[in-house]
Amino acid sequence: MVKLEPAMIHAVNKPARYTGNEFNAIQKDHARVDCTFALALPDVYEVGMSNLGLKILYEILNKRKDTAAERVYTPWIDMEAKMRENKIPLYSLETFTPLSQFDFVGFSLQYEMIYTNILNMLDLANIPVFTVERNDTDPFIVGGGPCVYNTEPIAEFFDFFIVGEGEEIIVEVVECFIQWSKNGRAQGRQGLLKRLAILDGIYVPSFYAVQYNDANLIESVLPIYPEARPLVQKRVVKNMDEVTFVENPVVPYIDIVHDRIMLELFRGCTRGCRFCQAGISYRPVRERTPEQLRALAKQLVASTGYDEMALTSLSSADYSCLGEFVADIMEDFKNEKLALSLPSLRIDSFSIELAHKLQQVRKSGLTFAPEAGTQRLRDVINKGVTEENLEQAVRSAFENGWNTVKLYFMMGLPTETDEDIIGIARLAQKVVDLYRQVTGKRGARVTVSVAYFVPKPYTPFQWFPQNTQEEFARKQKLLKEHLKDRSIQFNYHDAHVSYLEGAITRGDRRLSKVIYEAFKQGAKFDGWSELFRYDIWMKAFETCGIDPAFYNQRERSKNELLPWDHVTPGVNKEFLLREYHHALKEELTEDCRRGKCSACGVCPNLNVKVVDWGNRHD
Amino acid sequence: MTKFRTEITKGDEIRYVSHLDYASLMERAIRRAKLPVVYSEGFNPHMKISFASALAVGVTSAAEYMDIELKEPVTEAVFCDRLRQALPNGVKLLRAKMFEGKQKAMMAIVDLAEYNVQIPLTGDQAAICEVVQTYNLAQAVTYTRRTPKSCKEVEIKQYMQEEIQVAFANEIIIFTMKTKITPAGSVKPGEILQVFKTQFSMPIMEDEALIHRTGLYAGGQTPIDLV
Numbered sequence: 001m002v003k004l005e006p007a008m009i010h011a012v013n014k015p016a017r018y019t020g021n022e023f024n025a026i027q028k029d030h031a032r033v034d035c036t037f038a039l040a041l042p043d044v045y046e047v048g049m050s051n052l053g054l055k056i057l058y059e060i061l062n063k064r065k066d067t068a069a070e071r072v073y074t075p076w077i078d079m080e081a082k083m084r085e086n087k088i089p090l091y092s093l094e095t096f097t098p099l100s101q102f103d104f105v106g107f108s109l110q111y112e113m114i115y116t117n118i119l120n121m122l123d124l125a126n127i128p129v130f131t132v133e134r135n136d137t138d139p140f141i142v143g144g145g146p147c148v149y150n151t152e153p154i155a156e157f158f159d160f161f162i163v164g165e166g167e168e169i170i171v172e173v174v175e176c177f178i179q180w181s182k183n184g185r186a187q188g189r190q191g192l193l194k195r196l197a198i199l200d201g202i203y204v205p206s207f208y209a210v211q212y213n214d215a216n217l218i219e220s221v222l223p224i225y226p227e228a229r230p231l232v233q234k235r236v237v238k239n240m241d242e243v244t245f246v247e248n249p250v251v252p253y254i255d256i257v258h259d260r261i262m263l264e265l266f267r268g269c270t271r272g273c274r275f276c277q278a279g280i281s282y283r284p285v286r287e288r289t290p291e292q293l294r295a296l297a298k299q300l301v302a303s304t305g306y307d308e309m310a311l312t313s314l315s316s317a318d319y320s321c322l323g324e325f326v327a328d329i330m331e332d333f334k335n336e337k338l339a340l341s342l343p344s345l346r347i348d349s350f351s352i353e354l355a356h357k358l359q360q361v362r363k364s365g366l367t368f369a370p371e372a373g374t375q376r377l378r379d380v381i382n383k384g385v386t387e388e389n390l391e392q393a394v395r396s397a398f399e400n401g402w403n404t405v406k407l408y409f410m411m412g413l414p415t416e417t418d419e420d421i422i423g424i425a426r427l428a429q430k431v432v433d434l435y436r437q438v439t440g441k442r443g444a445r446v447t448v449s450v451a452y453f454v455p456k457p458y459t460p461f462q463w464f465p466q467n468t469q470e471e472f473a474r475k476q477k478l479l480k481e482h483l484k485d486r487s488i489q490f491n492y493h494d495a496h497v498s499y500l501e502g503a504i505t506r507g508d509r510r511l512s513k514v515i516y517e518a519f520k521q522g523a524k525f526d527g528w529s530e531l532f533r534y535d536i537w538m539k540a541f542e543t544c545g546i547d548p549a550f551y552n553q554r555e556r557s558k559n560e561l562l563p564w565d566h567v568t569p570g571v572n573k574e575f576l577l578r579e580y581h582h583a584l585k586e587e588l589t590e591d592c593r594r595g596k597c598s599a600c601g602v603c604p605n606l607n608v609k610v611v612d613w614g615n616r617h618d
Numbered sequence: 619m620t621k622f623r624t625e626i627t628k629g630d631e632i633r634y635v636s637h638l639d640y641a642s643l644m645e646r647a648i649r650r651a652k653l654p655v656v657y658s659e660g661f662n663p664h665m666k667i668s669f670a671s672a673l674a675v676g677v678t679s680a681a682e683y684m685d686i687e688l689k690e691p692v693t694e695a696v697f698c699d700r701l702r703q704a705l706p707n708g709v710k711l712l713r714a715k716m717f718e719g720k721q722k723a724m725m726a727i728v729d730l731a732e733y734n735v736q737i738p739l740t741g742d743q744a745a746i747c748e749v750v751q752t753y754n755l756a757q758a759v760t761y762t763r764r765t766p767k768s769c770k771e772v773e774i775k776q777y778m779q780e781e782i783q784v785a786f787a788n789e790i791i792i793f794t795m796k797t798k799i800t801p802a803g804s805v806k807p808g809e810i811l812q813v814f815k816t817q818f819s820m821p822i823m824e825d826e827a828l829i830h831r832t833g834l835y836a837g838g839q840t841p842i843d844l845v
Contacts (some may be wrong), residue, residue, distance in 0.1 A: 007825035009678055015634035023646070023706040253635045253643055305646030305704070336649070337663050540801075 002091040002098060004451035012079045014264070016254045016263050017045035020071075023251040024303065026058075027094045027523070028068035029100075034068045034178045038092050038102040041074075041110065043527070048073035048392065051260035052312065053145060055246045056107050057166055060415060063244065067174055070094035071250070075124070076118045077524070081459040083124060090125035097124035103177060105139045106162075109147035112504040113497065119519040129516065131159055131206055136188055142173075148203075148234075149281055150564035153487035153504050153511035155205035157191070160196055163567055164234025165267070167243040169201045175340045197227040201235030203567050204228060210563075214472055214551065218508065218561045225475075232567045234281070240267060240288045244417055245296055248303045260308035261300045261342070263324075264292060269314035270593045270610070273371070274382045274583050275413065277456040278314055278577075281569040283602040285318075285593050286611040290325045297329055297397065303336060317346035318593075320614025321479035326354060335399035347385045365404035365445075366397050372413060373423025380415050380587040382579070387427070394431050394496055398438040404445040411475050412453035414466035414583060421475050424448065427578070430484050449491040450476070452498035454552075456505055457564040460579035463556040466502040469495045496534040500526070502552030503541075508563035511551070514544045547563040570599030619656070620688045622697055622716045625842045630680040630693050637672035644684060645707060650704035653697065656687040659690070670695030670724035670841050671731065671799065674806055676823055679831035680712075681732075683841040686816065691716075692803055717845035724841045728799050730779055732833035733807045735793040739823020743786055749820040750793075753813070754781040761805070774813065777805040 009015045009464030030036055039058055045394045048054070049070070061069035070092035075083060083090070089098040099105055105127070107118050120127050122141070128134045131141070143151060144162035151161050162169055173196060180192045186192070197204045204588075207228035211219040235242050238453030245264065252259070264289035269279050288296075297309065307471055313319065329340065340358045345351045347368050353367065369389055372378045378385060394405060409424050451470050455461045467475075472495045483490050504511060516541035525531040541548050556562065560579060565573075575598065582589055590596050593612055603609060626639060635643065640776035641763040645665050648655055670683035692700075698714050705711060739746075753759065761774045785794070795807050807829045814820040836844060 001825065006676070006824060006828060009634065010825050015675070016632075016636075016639070019631075019634050021631040021642075021707050251643075251646060253632060253706075255639075255641050305649035307649065308644075337657055468823075484819065 002088055002096040004096075005086070008082045008086055008088075012082060013076065014045075014254060016523065017073070018075065018079060018093075020092075020096070022253060023305075024248045025071075025094055025250045026062045026069075028062075030068060030095065030097065033066050033068045034181065035174050036097075036102045036104070036107045037061050037067060037069045037101055037174070038072050038101075038123065039069055040072045041108045041109070042107055042114040042121055043074055043110070043168055043525075044076055045073045045252075046254070046256040048108075049250070049256045051108055051110065052246070052262050052264060053166065054450070055249045055253060055262075056244065057106070058250070059248065060170060060244045061174065064171075064174065066178060067092075070097065072099060072105075072121070074114075074121055074430045074525070076124040079125065080120070082514065090121055090260075091286055100127050100137075100139065102139045104142055104173075105258040106142045106144060107158075107238070109143050109151070109526060110155075110374065112147060112153075112501050113532075114525075115504065115515050116519045116523045116526055118154070119157065119516065120524050122596050123519075129519075130493050131158075134159070134189065137556055138194065140177075141555050141577065146278065147505075149567060149569055150505065151203070151205065151567070152505070152509045152586070153507040153515060153565040155164050156160055156512035157341075158205060159473075160193060160206070160568075161203040162235070163203050163232055165237050165571065166235070168239055170261050172199050172459060173202070194225060194227045195231070197225065200233070200424045205231045207508075208566065211439055218563060221561070221563075222568050227319050230566065234569045235295050235604060236570070236608050237267070237486045238608050240611065241292045244396040245288075247296070247299050249300070251304050251306070260310050261297075261304060261307075262310050262531050263297055263300065264288070265293060265311055265313045265316055265319040265325075266417070266611075267313070269318070269385065271318075271539065271591050272382050272579075272589050273316060273597065274380070274460040274579055275410065275456075277459050280571050282314060282607060283569065283571070283600065284610045286608075287320060287327065288590070289611050289613055290321045290328065292318055293325065294328060294332060298332065301333065301336065307337055308341065310341045311342055314344065315346065316342050317348075317351045320612050322354065323350075326357065326374045330357075347389045347393045349392050349396040352393055352400060354444070356400040365406055365447075366402050367406040367408065368374060368393060369408035370427060371408065371410050372416075372420060373409065373427055375427070376586055377413060377416060377420045377423070379588055380583045382583070382589055384538045384588060387430075391425070391430070391434065394434050395438055395528070398444070399429065399436050400535045403435065403439075405444055406449060407431065409448065409450045410453045411450050411479075412472060414461055414464050416475075418475075418478060420480050422482050424482075428488050445489070446485075450479065451493055453477070454497055454498055454502045454505060457562065457585045458569055458576070460576045460583055462506070462562065462576065463558060463560075463580065465555045466499070468553060469499050472498070493544060494529055494532065496528070497529075498538055498550070499552060500534070503548035504551075507551045510544075510546060514540050514546055517543050570602040570605040572599070572605070575600040620691045620696075621717050622686045622688065622714050623717060623721075623724075623842050623845050624701075625840070626682045626684060627708075627710045627712065627714040628677075628682055629708035629710065630678055632706070633678050633708075633839075634675055635708075636668075636675045639675065642731060643709070645703065647704040647706065647709070648686065649785050652672065653686070653692065654689045656689050657839065668723060668725065670728050672830060674808065674829075677807075677829045677831060678829075681789050681831055681834045682797070683728075683834060685721075685724060688721070690817050698731055701818040715842055721845060722737060724836070727836040727844075728841060729837065730772060730833075730835040731797050731799055731804070731831060733795045733796060733797070734830045734832050735807050735811070735827055736830075737791045737793075737822050737824070737827045738812075739786060739789045742822055745821055746791060747784055749814055749818040750782050750784045753810075756782075759807050759813060759817070763809070772805070773804065774805040777803070782810070786788065795842055
């Protein structure tokens with residue numbers, strides 16, 4: 001057990017990040033369980049503690065008497081320095097057990113810019129960073145989460161990946177491990193990996209050989225063991241009401257990013273925005289019943305004491321029973337001062353009315369995501385939102401007393417022209433003018449936030465070249481010149497980060513050495529602007545003789561074997577291609593949830609169905 | 619309207635929780651306990667609870683006091699049972715007393731805090747005793763209080779209630795400090811240790827100190843004995 005000296009902990013910022021003992025945290029005696037599982041999120045405590053996926057897995061694993069699941073996050077640089085100085089290995093927050101003593105260390109892969117943190121955490125835990133260097137006493141390193149649809153750049157660091165939704169497969173993994181342990185750990189590490197590889201949704205990267213051709217492209221990805229499947233498909237929960245949800249989440253002592261109850265209304269979103277990876281990878285839409293959600297809400301309020309609850313989902317306003325459900329929940333908690341929030345608003349007046357009802361007291365800003373500045377480009381990306389929708393939504397917001405509106409856009413989308421960029425400025429100005437029209441006075445506060453588009457695997461834009469940094473800079477300048485009104489604030493990201501993200505997200509196995517080299521040179525917390533070191537990364541690419549532009553700025557041929565083709569969320573490539581062509585022709589595709597099926601392939605491939613309770617009473 | 623005054627602790631498990639976070643963990647515990655607590659009116663309703671005195675990050679306490687207002691009466695037994703079940707590790711409910719009518723805010727009446735401070739013994743005992751004696755005898759000692767925004771000279775001897783006592787046990791230095799809490803201000807044990815180290819060259823590692831509040835008083839009585 002790790003012991004922290006007061007002098008050390010006194011010297012760091014926010015020491016309660018590192019001392020555990022929160023309400024609902026579960027401490028078990030490791031001598032009395034058959035499996036120990038560390039659940040890690042490679043970012044700071046406040047970010048890690050806000051992740052719903054890990055809360056669910058924590059609950060599921062700890063419900064088992066034979067398993068102990070504990071939490072671990074990345075120590076901030078001040079704490080890391082103290083730990084290294086005092087030779088304190090990375091430890092879990094429940095029992096202060098060094099990570100190296102766990103059977104599994106599972107990393108939640110939320111975004112590419114935390115990959116170096118994974119290496120740093122392994123290093124801080126004295127666990128070999130490369131899979132091939134681990135021996136029988138080391139934990140199995142497993143990854144899961146949104147980045148799992150292209151894990152090739154980190155393939156050399158992970159023993160295996162859980163692809164898709166973890167509720168059921170995590171239990172199968174643990175059971176498989178316990179059985180293997182009781183059988184004398186036959187065949188060592190390989191023995192367990194072979195047992196795991198035959199499970200649906202498990203990807204063991206070391207069981208595949210990747211061949212490259214003369215053009216540096218992938219020639220083949222072939223299983224080298226009979227246990228490894230040629231195609232790994234994601235796991236998906238068929239009935240959301242039947243799987244365990246969080247009922248007793250750990251309640252932190254310090255403010256975290258999402259410091260409230262998170263009630264997941266449904267999984268999946270089929271609006272079909274063509275830039276969006278989550279829109280593909282979480283298919284199909286599966287709703288929880290309002291009855292179950294009400295019961296969960298009661299349990300969660302009782303078990304946490306939180307006074308705030310967010311109704312979360314990829315697109316919460318699309319929950320089929322939302323109006324009725326919100327009214328019921330408000331009635332259930334009318335005496336308890338529970339604030340409800342809807343984190344993702346649809347651009348329509350229904351959403352505004354609802355937001356108005358929910359936030360009766362606090363009029364914080366409203367956020368909308370038109371994503372593109374012109375109708376033409378919004379059609380390209382299949383964002384089924386018209387200027388009229390936005391106008392209505394914003395008008396309704398101003399009528400209901402809001403004066404602050406945030407607008408999210410992307411820059412660098414396929415087919416984008418300067419007219420589309422100027423369109424962003426025009427739209428923002430229109431919102432400012434609408435405020436004057438509705439209220440008869442000045443005083444609107446409009447924030448325009450523009451992200452640089454990063455094409456992602458398993459989207460219709462996966463073949464598309466990312467804009468160059470020069471192009472991003474030019475477009476940004478152009479937009480700035482057109483944003484004239486003083487009530488408009490312009491926020492933009494660091495193009496260097498998007499450039500790097502673009503290279504890694506569509507990278508292949510050859511990037512493992514670049515990531516390792518960057519880590520060795522001190523890259524960490526790459527998603528934190530104050531710590532991001534572009535110079536280190538560019539040097540690392542150079543040292544390894546790899547050009548990032550090969551990954552982020554190359555237009556891929558439609559018949560190129562892509563690094564991620566063998567691990568899939570179940571979508572057919574023909575569908576993605578079809579969508580790409582629709583995009584170029586500015587043609588819309590309907591939401592399959594209530595409209596026509598667009599034959600993406602997910603339902604038949606994974607034997608799963610859309611669950612939408614809105615039609616229940618028909 | 620029913621009020622409860624409680625005597626609670628801040629244990630080692632939550633040593634590094636700030637006063638603000640301590641207040642919000644108590645709010646959450648009260649909600650979990652389903653006590654019929656009163657909320658303020660207005661746009662941003664908050665729970666009607668109040669504390670006697672803030673405690674610094676890193677300091678534990680056996681003597682924290684919190685008042686809670688309830689909409690409807692609850693017996694002391696029910697109150698204690700429900701709250702105890704909802705408390706996190708690190709907070710113990712020692713006593714609770716129901717009271718009615720108006721009472722001055724505890725914050726306004728507490729005037730004395732008592733601390734037990736333990737530090738590993740690394741230097742010479744005699745040197746340590748000598749510094750304590752010099753400090754105790756000094757007419758005035760000035761401490762420079764720095765915050766991110768300001769830097770202020772404070773005369774701290776005016777806030778000493780009694781002489782500081784020092785004892786040694788198992789290679790540990792134990793200081794007993796009694797400090798005044800006044801409308802004009804007070805002094806924290808951590809500040810006294812810094813003065814010991816920097817102005818009087820006491821051979822201690824003040825970073826290693828474990829500071830524990832053992833008592834909080836108003837006119838010689840604990841706040842809970844006042845109601």
